Amino acid sequence: PQERGFGASAAFATSITKAFFDYVKAPLSPKQLKHFTDLAEGISHGSASGLDAATVGSDDPIWFVKNETLTAFKMTLTGTLVVADTGIHGQTMHAVNIVKSNLDDDYDLTWQKIVHLGQIAEKVRADLTHNHPEHVGLLFTAAHHELQSLGVSHPKLDNLVNAALHAGALGAKLTGAGIGG
DSSP: OTTSSSOHHHHHHHHHHHHHHHHTTOOOOHHHHHHHHHHHHHHHHSSOOSHHHHHHTOSSOEEOOTTSOOEEOOOOOOSOOOOOOOSOOOOHHHHHHHHHHHHHHOHHHHHHHHHHHHHHHHHHHHHHHTTOHHHHHHHHHHHHHHHHHHTOOOHHHHHHHHHHHHTTOSOOOOOTTOSOO
8 A cells, every 4th residue: 555654656666567578578687677666766756765666676675774785684584474554644754854853852862762773673683584583573562662752653553553462463563654554
């Protein structure tokens, strides 16, 4: 679904590109696929980061750090990841503005939360690589609480997280920019 933080437009562009090349029985290199997906993403979003295009075009998870090269990594996780949708469209710009406002109001505390989220992400990547699903779950939940404290969650997202945890999930968190999705 669109505007849910899962790269739907990039997935659609990738699928259509593959379908057209398949239809005319033409070879499609990864470089060409990325080019056409990025082109469509640019039309859809104006200035796409390329992250969604790289992610949907990869067989492995992608590690993203701003101003660094995207890198794939192997995931050996034996746990199951479940995706739930609130039915609410994501509000990326609103979420970004909330964080900007938090930075203006209390830079040090807000930046500390952002750094902590980065540290959690590093640990999640290691745990996904080394198959530690229980710890991944704890980290997901910790990240969700940090995102709540930044003001980018939503009551429906919080309800889904709580429902997952009460149903026995090892952890749960929002994805994408938050405030919906």
